[in-house]
Amino acid sequence: MKPFAESCQQNRGPILEVLRVELADRSRLLEIGSGTGQHAVYFGAEFPQLLWQTSDVAEMHGGIQAWLDEAGLANVLAPLTLDVCQDEWPQHSYDAVFSANTAHIMAWSQVECFIRGIGRVLQTGGVFCLYGPFNYNGRYTSESNARFDSWLKSRDPLSGLRDFEALDDLARAAGLVFERDYAMPANNRTLVWSKRS
Template sequence: MAEPPQPFVFEPGAGPQRRIAPHVARNAGPIIEVLRGVLPESGLVLEVASGTGEHALHFARAFPVLTFQPTDPDPLALSSIEAWRSEAPANLLPPLALDAASDDWPVGRADALLCINMVHISPWAATLGLLRGASRVLAAGAPLVLYGAYRRAGIPTAPSNEAFDESLKARNPEWGLRLLEDVVAEAEKAGFALERVVEMPVNNLTVVFRRG
């Protein structure tokens, strides 16, 4: 199987560091609508695996009272995030290097944590590390919000998601769609309760947890 295309492109004329992920234009609005009923009225929102930085830019514009801290382990992603900050309001902070699988995070506390499209595009160890880290930095009642494609027990997986899963595993055998029930079980071990699962466009889900 040929290697699937990268999930981002470089913006024409913007230099090599600013990336565009085409899916952001489609899903940023629906994600923001869910977040309006989830995020706190004020405080710091930590985004793990910010990727291109476009979601962080959309969120900072949509929630001007909140402060957003983008992070990513990839130096090229950090460069892209920083480049997009030139269009951002002051509530979008400079990006930080953060590996979700590590227990050494550069952020000690946050009032909410977002993670978009990481769980299926990373080894399972990254998801376990994300949950451990979230339990360290979030206080009781704070939200942990995951977004992406999942499998669910007893529910047929959409053909498009099956094809997506195959393409992910072709790129890296440790990647692939996770069973939502497995993620929920690990989140509960880390001290989180499942609040709700929201059906999103293109067979994605937003999964909201609360710190116990």
């Protein structure tokens, strides 16, 4: 049976509006932490010109593949095994990277691998779009995000909402320049960086 995340159903429309701007002229995208695969098939159908490469840790592949098989989209590719710290990153380069709801699930050491790896696989001029809840200057943007962070940490003390400033420090060290910050429903954001050189 295909896995289903209600959150994907709810956030895909607002994310699509951002991706329509950010991915308009892109041709090859790497998604990191594809999860259920719902985003990949929804966005893949909306951007037929874009080769959408899914990836995740191996245990998620069955679910992703089930969504891909049903959708039958030629431009959405079977998942690569990619644990950001443990696996070899693709040899290909991409002109876009997309990831949703991953930075607060990964431990900080994994977030470091994540952004370093993106700096390596992105082509000059490529964009990195990161969706999720974030803090600014160490502060929550809402009570619900504070509660979500406590819940995350009760499950895994190494997880938790990340500070935009700390992510941007990593991004700069990886050769990325911060471009845009989109406010999204339910106190989420989409952060966009580009690779300048």
